[in-house]
Amino acid sequence: MKAQSHFYACIMAGGGGERFWPMSRAGTPKHLLKLIADRTLLEETVRRLDGVVPASNILILTNESQLSGVRAAIPFLSSAQIVAEPARRDTAPAAALATALARSRDPRAVVALLPADHFIKDQPRFASQLLAAFAWADENPSLLTLAVKPTNPDPGFGYLELGEKIPGTTKGDVFRRVKRFVEKPDVATARRYLRTGRYAWNAGMFVWRADVFLAEAESNAPELAAFVRDFPAGNPKAYLRARFAALPRLSVDYAIMEKAGKVATLMARFDWDDVGLWTALPAHLSSDSSGNSVRGPVVAVDATGNIAVSNGRVIALCGVRDLVVVETPDAILVCHRDAVQTIKKLHPHLPKAVL
Numbered sequence: 001m002k003a004q005s006h007f008y009a010c011i012m013a014g015g016g017g018e019r020f021w022p023m024s025r026a027g028t029p030k031h032l033l034k035l036i037a038d039r040t041l042l043e044e045t046v047r048r049l050d051g052v053v054p055a056s057n058i059l060i061l062t063n064e065s066q067l068s069g070v071r072a073a074i075p076f077l078s079s080a081q082i083v084a085e086p087a088r089r090d091t092a093p094a095a096a097l098a099t100a101l102a103r104s105r106d107p108r109a110v111v112a113l114l115p116a117d118h119f120i121k122d123q124p125r126f127a128s129q130l131l132a133a134f135a136w137a138d139e140n141p142s143l144l145t146l147a148v149k150p151t152n153p154d155p156g157f158g159y160l161e162l163g164e165k166i167p168g169t170t171k172g173d174v175f176r177r178v179k180r181f182v183e184k185p186d187v188a189t190a191r192r193y194l195r196t197g198r199y200a201w202n203a204g205m206f207v208w209r210a211d212v213f214l215a216e217a218e219s220n221a222p223e224l225a226a227f228v229r230d231f232p233a234g235n236p237k238a239y240l241r242a243r244f245a246a247l248p249r250l251s252v253d254y255a256i257m258e259k260a261g262k263v264a265t266l267m268a269r270f271d272w273d274d275v276g277l278w279t280a281l282p283a284h285l286s287s288d289s290s291g292n293s294v295r296g297p298v299v300a301v302d303a304t305g306n307i308a309v310s311n312g313r314v315i316a317l318c319g320v321r322d323l324v325v326v327e328t329p330d331a332i333l334v335c336h337r338d339a340v341q342t343i344k345k346l347h348p349h350l351p352k353a354v355l
Helices: 041-047 064-073 091-105 123-139 187-196 210-220 222-229 237-246 278-283 337-349
Strands: 007-012 058-063 082-085 110-115 143-148 159-165 175-182 199-209 263-267 293-295 298-301 307-310 315-318 323-327 332-336
Touching: 007 041, 007 091, 041 058, 041 064, 058 064, 058 091, 064 082, 082 091, 082 237, 091 110, 091 199, 091 210, 091 222, 091 237, 110 123, 110 210, 123 143, 123 199, 123 263, 143 159, 143 175, 143 210, 187 199, 199 210, 210 222, 222 237, 278 293, 278 307, 278 323, 278 337, 293 298, 298 307, 307 315, 315 323, 323 337, 332 337
Parallel strands: 007 058, 007 110, 058 082, 143 263, 293 307, 298 315, 307 323
Antiparallel strands: 110 199, 143 199, 159 175, 159 199, 175 263, 323 332
C-alpha cells in the first residue's frame, strides 16, 4: 500500500499545554517541547508521516502566537503548508479548516486529522495502519477514528463503545463500527468499561473523505459546512480573517462525530501516549535504581520516585520522594507527583513574564 496524491494529513498544533509549565509557555506549548526525544513532539508527528502522504500534502494548523515557533520546529516544510488560525476555536473548526484546505486542492481528498503532541515509538506500524485507514476511508462513505485499547481505567480520556467488526479487513487491521462516543467518565465507570471489553480510548485521530465530512456537516453543523463549501482556492488568509472567528467553539466529537450516520474505528496496534502530564515521562525516560526519572544534569542522593527535568542548571535531589522538579532559566516547578493534574491552577498566580 502506497501514499496516494489525494491523501492529506492535517496536524493540529495550536494547543496550550498548561500542565507542562514551566517549560510550556504561550509561544512554546507542549508540541514545541523536546520532552522525550531530541526532536519536538510536533517534528516527531510530522516525521511519522514519511511514506504515508506526499510531503507536500502535510498541513499544519496553528495560531498566530505560535506561528514562528512552529516554523522554527519544522523548517523543512514550506510556509504555505503552515496555516495560522486567526482566532482560538476548538477541534470542530479545525476539522472544517483541514477538510477545506485539502478539498480546495483536490475534491477527491481523503483527510487525516492528527494531534501534534502525542508520542508513538512504532513508526512503521503506525504508518502501515494510517495507510490502511486512508485506503478504507477512500472506499467507504463513513467517518473513521483510530481507537486505542485501554490499559487502565483512565478518566482523562473520552471512550468509544465498539460495535461489530467490519468484514474484509486485512493484515491484522480490525475495523469496527462505533456505537457511541462517551465523554470522560468517572473512575468507577471507566473500570466497568474495561471489564466489558467493549470500549476503547478515543485517540483523537480521524480520517475521512472530504465529501463525506461535508455531507455530515450539512446535516449536523451547517455553519461548518458553509465554511468548507465556500472555501477559496489559493491563499486563504483573507477568507480566514472574514469567516473563521464566527465558527462555533465546539469539539469535532460533539459537532460531527457523535451525530454522524456512519462512524467506524480502526483498532491501533501501535504504542500510543498522549503525554498529558509530567507523570507520563517515566515511561519514556531512563530511571535509576531508586525510580528517579531524569533528563538533563540531575544528582540524586537518598531520593526515590522523583521526576526531574533540567534545562541547564544542576538539580540536586536529597532525601525527597515522589516530587516533580522542572528547571528553566526563569522559573522552577516543585510539586508532588499526585498534584500534577492541578499545575494549571498556578497560572492565575504567576507573573505574566513566565507564562
